Amino acid sequence: MDNYRFILSGGGTGGHIYPAVAIANELKKRHPNAQFLFVGAKDKMEMEKVPQAGYEIKGLWISGIQRKMTLKNLMFPFKVISSLLASRKILKQFKPHVAIGTGGFASGPLLKMAASSGIPCVLQEQNSFAGITNKLLASKAQKICVAYDGMERFFPKEKVVKTGNPIRMNLEDIQVNKKEALEFFALEGEKKTVLVLGGSLGARRINQLIEKELDFFEKMGLQVLWQCGKLYHEEYKKYESGSVKVLAFINKMDLAYSAADVIISRAGAGSVSELCLVGKPVVFIPSPNVAEDHQTKNALALVSEKAALMMRESELDGHFEDMFTQLMGSKERQLELGQNIKKLAMPKATQHIVDEIEKLLK
Template sequence: MDRYRFILSGGGTGGHIYPAIAIANELKKRHPNAEFLFVGAKDKMEMEKVPQAGYEIKGLWISGIQRKLTLKNLMFPFKLISSLLTARKIVKQFKPHVAIGTGGFASGPLLRMAESSGVPCVLQEQNSFAGITNKLLAGKAKKICVAYDGMERFFPKEKIVKTGNPIRMDLVDLKSTKDEAGTFFGLDAQKKTVLVLGGSLGARRINQLIEKELGFFEKRGLQVLWQCGKLYYEEYKKYDSDRVKVLAFVNRMDLAYTMGDVIISRAGAGSVSELCLVGKPVVFIPSPNVAEDHQTQNAKALAAKDAAIMLKEDELDSTFENAFSGLLDSEEMQLKLGINIKKLAMPKATENIVDEIEKLLKK
């Protein structure tokens, strides 16, 4: 059996790291004696998350360009040169058969150096609006795995394969019951529940909204399962009661998705892909503070297919109660959103991406 070597890079946020880990896990399943090496940005969360998943990682001295003139921007050319030199050394020593990039700053220097050493490269783009690193690398990549239609706006059409985004396998088939979920969270399984997701760190604007609307939810007879994020838990835990559960983070996402009848969420690529699998009515409140405003683009892509409702952060005070009441009062609308979002699910995304990687091994 060939002892393949795979080098992977993606980071800065969980949205880039978890897909890379999922791809590595699937490759490992198919090639148990393969070697793996991750490359990340020295001070970012991948340096902690990747070793937790059981893989070795090396760090580059790299960061993105800030939107305003800062000392960090002045350092950027030096960081870039340093990262390219380090990446070249890593590629030379490790001698990968394939390099895989899932976006984020560190994947730029690594894939650039892998490609110039003759290593075939695969990109995985999670969002409907391509990230800057992947756009810069696209010309040299062999394959670009995407999750949305219309990506030829950013990438050469002949390289694009629509695979979907890697997701947690325990969500592919929700087997838990509402009773089990109610017992786990201490909520009434018979009552309609709003599940609020702001990401692992939390979303300030969503938390402010939920705090303001707790009376409205109570009037409508709703329970709230509120993941406020670890940055905000101390501020909002005072609202915990028998009908409002406030959590820093959710350990059992399968049970949370089972419990929620209507979901309020950010629109990061990973969340969107998971919610497509779950197939429940979703109100997306995209974060406007992310690169290239990609969350708004993701949410718009679903809203255009009648697969979700999108509300903008700066319009919440005037639009939320009307839009949410409209959804609650229409069983038909809830059903339609649930069915349409489920149609967009791609549960075999990780396998599809690895199939494309394996084609390059055979060449």
């Protein structure tokens, strides 16, 4: 039988949406006649991103709980009830063989209703510190695919499978010629390149740091490939020069990684998994504004393996230049970080997750 039906839910951020799309793509490759339906939150980015990837999506009236007491929080119980009822209706109509949740509040009502309807459920947790939705759903799931060791702290041990995180593209061998990559971005061959990544929208604090340190990089003889994010491009494009390239967004990530000697990045789960495959020295500057501070925990998981460096936003002004000077002054340290981060790579993550899903197909 090949006409399976798969329902997938996860959203709110790219970190939950992208893995769901990658899993669907791999399932589709193996089961070309299968049907797919995504379920997301009505006003969130999945409503745009999922159709762009070629899949149908239905939206629920749901949102997370605000940390402060707000009117939105008073609406929360009504949103939950509305979303549970809508989910039940969607499941009755679509009759999926398996439900897959990749985290984010939108996946909560759907997976809860799927489990109570006897539909096998698979969860995928990207972070080293599990999200609230997946923790609440764990007792109902058949399998929980994770990317870090020690996730038994959050989930029943017998359900946990370490698969790694799906990544955006085929980075398994970034054998792109470095010379070609430098030419693509109009960078010089003699200088070392610092690649700066703040996520697709950008990261204000990282951008402020780079702006402040441009003279410092210049003195060190470094050139900068700076993805400042589309929210900040207008503000920072004035710094474009022979040795500083300022881009809203980088479409050719394989070329950017190939050009880089050192990378400064946020520590979202997808970025961390990608950078493990890249195998270059990384300085993580985690975003402090995410649920349960999970970016810091993701970065610390690598720091403890001597596979990356980390600086908190609060430490940047006093310590960044010292730390960076030490890193750039030691070839051995750069080599050690690059080799250790590469050891943590799990390039076949998507295939392993889909192997687990296929075990549940009746």
